Amino acid sequence: DAGVIQSPRHEVTEMGQEVTLRCKPISGHNSLFWYRQTMMRGLELLIYFNNNVPIDDSGMPEDRFSAKMPNASFSTLKIQPSEPRDSAVYFCASSFGENYGYTFGSGTRLTVV
Amino acid sequence: EDKVVQSPLSLVVHEGDTVTLNCSYEVTNFRSLLWYKQEKKAPTFLFMLTSSGIEKKSGRLSSILDKKELFSILNITATQTGDSAIYLCAVPSYNQGGKLIFGQGTELSVKP
Numbered sequence: 001d002a003g004v005i006q007s008p009r010h011e012v013t014e015m016g017q018e019v020t021l022r023c024k025p026i027s028g029h030n031s032l033f034w035y036r037q038t039m040m041r042g043l044e045l046l047i048y049f050n051n052n053v054p055i056d057d058s059g060m061p062e063d064r065f066s067a068k069m070p071n072a073s074f075s076t077l078k079i080q081p082s083e084p085r086d087s088a089v090y091f092c093a094s095s096f097g098e099n100y101g102y103t104f105g106s107g108t109r110l111t112v113v
Numbered sequence: 114e115d116k117v118v119q120s121p122l123s124l125v126v127h128e129g130d131t132v133t134l135n136c137s138y139e140v141t142n143f144r145s146l147l148w149y150k151q152e153k154k155a156p157t158f159l160f161m162l163t164s165s166g167i168e169k170k171s172g173r174l175s176s177i178l179d180k181k182e183l184f185s186i187l188n189i190t191a192t193q194t195g196d197s198a199i200y201l202c203a204v205p206s207y208n209q210g211g212k213l214i215f216g217q218g219t220e221l222s223v224k225p
């Protein structure tokens with residue numbers, strides 16, 4: 001099992017540019033989570049999907065952030081336009097039903113300059 | 114509002130010491146509590162606790178849950194420099210659709 005796969009591992013972009021982060025959950029997992037981690041705020045949940053449907057997006061900072069899950073094996077988190085304060089590590093995690101041993105991807109380190 | 118609070122926020126010890134990390138929670142419809150270890154990359158799963166008083170053990174790490182007092186502890190005995198990490202406690206919040214509510218984390222530094 002390859003685990004949760006995220007890409008890219010690192011992203012450096014200029015303010016105002018669009019950024020797309022990608023995630024492939026573990027096959028068979030039906031819940032997918034996007035988290036953001038910063039030194040100041042720790043781990044924050046941005047949005048989560050269950051069976052490809054967004055369940056809770058209350059953590060999404062603002063309209064510049066959007067997430068999609070077109071099928072069970074792929075999700076994207078898009079930031080448009082990006083700002084320096086979006087710089088953080090973005091984690092994707094997946095789980096299956098009641099087994100809340102969430103598995104995290106390696107994260108994408110985003111730097112907006 | 115569901116919440117998870119960890120203490121201490123940071124801890125510095127020497128190799129061989131024993132440490133106890135604390136996690137308290139306030140969550141409706143509690144079902145489980147999870148501990149993660151985070152080094153320089155993604156959090157890695159350590160334990161999931163669902164029942165009070167039953168210790169989970171993995172090598173030098175152990176954890177126990179008290180559902181009456183609403184807390185959990187993570188013990189690490191004979192610490193090693195490789196135990197240096199941030200330890201995260203999290204509880205699924207069914208009040209908020211099952212998402213994980215994380216504590217702030219405890220940053221453990223083990224000195225040689």
